[in-house]
Amino acid sequence: MAQNLEREKLIGMYRKMLEIRLFEEKVFELYGQNLVPGTIHLYAGQEAIAVGVCSNLGKDDYITSTHRGHGHCIAKGADLKRTMAEILGKETGYCKGKGGSMHIADFNIGMLGATAVVGAGLPIAVGAGLSIKLRKTDQIVACFFGEGASNQGTFHESINLASTWKLPVIFVCENNLYAMGTRQSIAMNVENIADRAVAYGIPGVVVDGNDVLAVYEAVQKGVERAKKGEGPTLIECKTYRQKGHSRVDPAKYRPKGEVEEWLARDPIKRLKEKLLQTNTLTKTEIQRIEKEVVTKIEEAVKFAIESPYPSSEEALEDVYA
């Protein structure tokens, strides 16, 4: 638990989670000011998952991401400035403004890109896992996807493959109860996505996705197993998206009281309380971290806003390598 983890690591987790939250709040605000084109899918409420997973990974390890990907990027170590610039469609963004909110990638840190086709990241993660095996390196792949994605054929095909070939992949299902307006029970007859692991002969683990340390430990075990050559693990993180699915969604399909219930289990609040209780951090230190994060995000916003849009001809570049 908290005591066994180095203090620095814990503080790092807190800082990253806070970065993601405040970053998302800023994106939401900028959206309201018409500075964000298109749509946005915010990660608020799910920070413990990206951070719990990525705290087990090194720079050379890989992740694949989804339409709800800002948190994954930041947790993997992406630069806030270039991330924000991409979301605003600027030339200085990670993908020169070609990708936007749903398609951020940073191949320098093993962030293999966000796909907006639900379920499309799973086989790509398996391919990265196969490449690791063929190249005989010590890397690992973490593959993020929602519970909605677990109803795609790609989920089943990918886990079967990764299991059969014993590939170093951690399948991270972020079960936030809804796929757009579709509650889990409308779209499947199982309570736990993790139970599906049985069908492919790999461990399936359910964790509290709003507890960063629980996520961290579950992933740690998965990484150990993968590095021993025993194959993938499916980790289902139970969580909640605190906002609507996308910018236009008033999320009226949620029963009364549900949001409040989950806000009470807010992952950042919980970690903060833990850090204070265990005397890992003092109130003053926490305030200092918060201030630093706010400044960092303000810098990112300033950078993004001040960056130019790409020139129109840029649209014709990069179609082929």
Added chain:
Amino acid sequence: MRKITYREALREALREEMRRDPSVFLLGEDIGRYWGGAFKVTDGLAEEFGDERVRDTPISESAIIGTAVGAAITGMRPVAEIMFGDLTALAMDQIANQAAKICYMFGGQAKCPLVIRTPFGAGVNIASHHSQSLEAWFMHVPGINVAVPSTPNDAKGLLKTAIRGENPVFFCEHKLLYPIEGEVPEEEYTIPFGVADVKREGADVTIVATLFMVHKALNAAAHLEKEDISVEVVDPRTLTPLDKQAMMKSVKKTGRIVVVSEDCKTAGVSAEIAAIIAEEAIDYLDAPIKRVAEPDTPIPFSPPLERYVIPDEKAIIKAVKEIA
């Protein structure tokens, strides 16, 4: 005549056909009572017809279409919605290898009366996975009809024909068309497949355009009129079957043609139409065939980039002037 939106026109067609024929049912992601469809086309239908006939599905495009195929060959008339046209790629086997071939491959024993509705098109900055125009993929597959309505009137009449027909129909919509208003009769009507509509009469140049491009073509035509260039705008309304005669008739009159389509230029809708004109109407042409289409790139996210690749009025006017 009363005016309603394209979205409402589609909804009316669905509602009327569901009332008329109990074998018609809808399936798709988030089409039911909790969302009413990502673009709200099916809003309110679950309330009227119940969850059995307006079925929310898991995110399983291949199974959505496959299920529709199975239901269609056993007496039902499913109307499946794929939330974004780009995502029909996930169901391509069921569309192109199953639905489209069932009648032929089984020697005419079976029919597969299913409709797949989906929105194509760019213009709202949602990037490469949510903005493509892929109509041509489906034109390339024999056994499937392809509808491309550009107005509320056409949307309603063609959707009703699609639902009543005996063949699989790939029914293309366009995101930017949903809020567009137009005149739609209150009384019952259908529009046959394979009959183009002249959206504007003119004498100097023919523009053939589909979906949202029809509206850009009409804007361009209005502008060109001020410069004394009289443009005729022909909207095929269905790509399969394609009303060659209507295009030919217009070209005979004008001797000049510009084909405008939002999809990629190479092997796209504009390529097929231009080829037909070159093959069958070359004797009537007084100038080379012009095409205005997407310049063979994925659709980029950032507004200036997206604007650059999507054909606009300026590009259409330029093409017309080059041959007028």
